[in-house]
Amino acid sequence: MSQLIDTHAHPEMARGSDQPKDILTRAAAEGVTDIIAIGICGPSSLGAARLASQYDHYYASAGIHPNRTAEEEVDQWWSTVQQLAREGAVVGIGETGADLFHQYASLEQQLEYFIKHLDLAAETGLPVIIHCRDAEDHLLPILRERFEAAGPIHGVFHCFSGDEAMVRECIELGFYISFAGNVTYKNKKFETLRAAARIVPDDRLLVETDSPFLAPEPHRGRKKGNEPAMVVHTARFLADLRGQDFETVARHTTDNARRLFKIKE
Numbered sequence: 001m002s003q004l005i006d007t008h009a010h011p012e013m014a015r016g017s018d019q020p021k022d023i024l025t026r027a028a029a030e031g032v033t034d035i036i037a038i039g040i041c042g043p044s045s046l047g048a049a050r051l052a053s054q055y056d057h058y059y060a061s062a063g064i065h066p067n068r069t070a071e072e073e074v075d076q077w078w079s080t081v082q083q084l085a086r087e088g089a090v091v092g093i094g095e096t097g098a099d100l101f102h103q104y105a106s107l108e109q110q111l112e113y114f115i116k117h118l119d120l121a122a123e124t125g126l127p128v129i130i131h132c133r134d135a136e137d138h139l140l141p142i143l144r145e146r147f148e149a150a151g152p153i154h155g156v157f158h159c160f161s162g163d164e165a166m167v168r169e170c171i172e173l174g175f176y177i178s179f180a181g182n183v184t185y186k187n188k189k190f191e192t193l194r195a196a197a198r199i200v201p202d203d204r205l206l207v208e209t210d211s212p213f214l215a216p217e218p219h220r221g222r223k224k225g226n227e228p229a230m231v232v233h234t235a236r237f238l239a240d241l242r243g244q245d246f247e248t249v250a251r252h253t254t255d256n257a258r259r260l261f262k263i264k265e
Contacts, residue, residue, distance in 0.1 A: 001031040002250035004235055005257040006228040007178055008095075008129070008158045008208035009035050011058075012047050015212050015225045020051055020058065027228040031250070033057060034263055035228045038095055038129065038158075039084075040065035042077030049089040059263060060084075061092035061129055069113045070105035078116065085124045091261040093121040094129030095158060101133040111138065118146065121155065127260050128155035130175075136166055140173075147173045156260060159210050160196065167196045171204055176260055178206035181216030181226060184237040198242055202252045206260070207235050 006027065011020050027035060037052065039045030039062040048060035062084040064077055071077075084090050096117035098110040121128040132139050147153055152174025159180040162170075170177060177200045183193055209216075212225030216233040219226070239249040257263060 002247050003254050004030075004032045004207065004231055004250050005034045005036070005254050005263065006032055006209050006211075006231045007036050007156070007206045007257050007261070008038050008180070009211045009228050010040070010044075010213075011035070011037050011051065011211070011228075012044055013212050014227065015223070018224075018227070020055060023227055023229075024055060024057055027231075028057070030229045030232045032228050032231055033254075034059060034257075036061060036091065036261065038092075039063045039081070039090070040095060041068045041071070042073060042080040045077075045081055045084055045090070049084050052089070059261065060090045061094055062090045063092075063094035063096050063117060063129065064113055065095055066097050066099045066110040066114065066131060067102060067104040069109045074113070078113070081117075082120060085120055085126060090126065091263065092127050092129050093117050093124070094155075095131045096128065097131035098135035098138055099131060099133040100135045100138075107135075107138060110135075111142070114139065115142065118142075122150070125154070128153070130155060130157050131159070132157060133161065136162055140166075140169055143173050144169075154260075156206060158208060159214070161193060162196060163192050164196050164199055167199055171201065176204045176206050176256060178208045179234060179238060180208050180210040181214040181220070181230070181234055183241075184217040184234060185220065186217070194241055197238060202248075203256060205238070205249070205253050206256055207231050207238065207249075207253045209234070
C-alpha cells in the first residue's frame with residue numbers, strides 16, 4: 001500500500017466523539033502513516049505537542065492563526081509558541097500568515113505576528129506553515145525581501161488557493177505547496193486552483209486535509225467533516241489531474257513531507 005502523510009490537520013477540532021487514536025487508526029488503514037497536528041493558538045499548540053508526545057505517528061506545529069492575533073491572550077500564547085519551538089517539541093512554526101477573507105484581526109496585527117513567526121522559524125531552523133487567504137499581495141513582498149536578504153525560505157503554503165503565477169513565485173522563494181480537499185471541488189471557481197496544481201514540481205508537492213474542514217469529493221458536506229484518512233482522495237485527484245499514477249504522487253508527497261518536516265520512516 002502506498003504511503004501518505006497528512007501535513008496539516010486539526011484533530012482537536014474533530015467532530016463527534018472521535019479520539020486521536022481512532023483518527024490515527026482509520027488513517028493507517030488508508031495508508032496515511034503520519035499526521036501533523038497544527039497549532040492555531042497557545043492551548044492548541046500545547047495540545048498538538050502533547051499529542052505528538054503520546055503517539056508515534058502524530059507530529060505537531062506551534063503557532064497563532066492570523067485571525068487569532070487580536071485576542072487578549074496573544075502575548076501569552078506567543079511565549080508558549082516560542083517555548084515549544086525552542087524545546088524541540090514541534091516540527092513546524094505556524095500556522096501563520098494573513099487572512100482577508102475571514103478577517104477577525106487587523107492586517108497590521110496579522111502581519112506583526114507573521115513576521116514574529118518568520119523570525120522564530122529562522123532562529124530554530126523549523127519550517128514555517130503559511131496560511132494565505134486573499135492576502136498574497138501583503139505576504140509575498142515580505143517573503144521576497146527575506147529571500148533577497150538570506151536566500152530560500154524553509155516552509156509551505158498550506159491549503160494553497162492561488163494561481164499559476166503565485167505557484168511560480170512561491171517555488172522561486174523556496175516553498176512547498178500543499179493542496180487540501182478544495183482542489184477536488186467541481187465548482188468552476190476552482191479551475192484556477194486546479195491549473196495551479198498541475199504545474200507544481202514533483203519535489204515541492206504536499207497533500208493535507210486541513211481537517212475537519214474541506215472534506216474532499218466524494219465526502220464534501222459530510223456531517224462529521226473531514227479527517228486524515230480522506231487525504232487519499234485528494235492525492236488520487238491530484239494524480240489524475242497531473243497525468244500521474246497514484247503511487248507516484250504518494251511517493252513524492254511523502255518524501256517531500258519527510259524532508260521538509262524531518263519526519264523519519
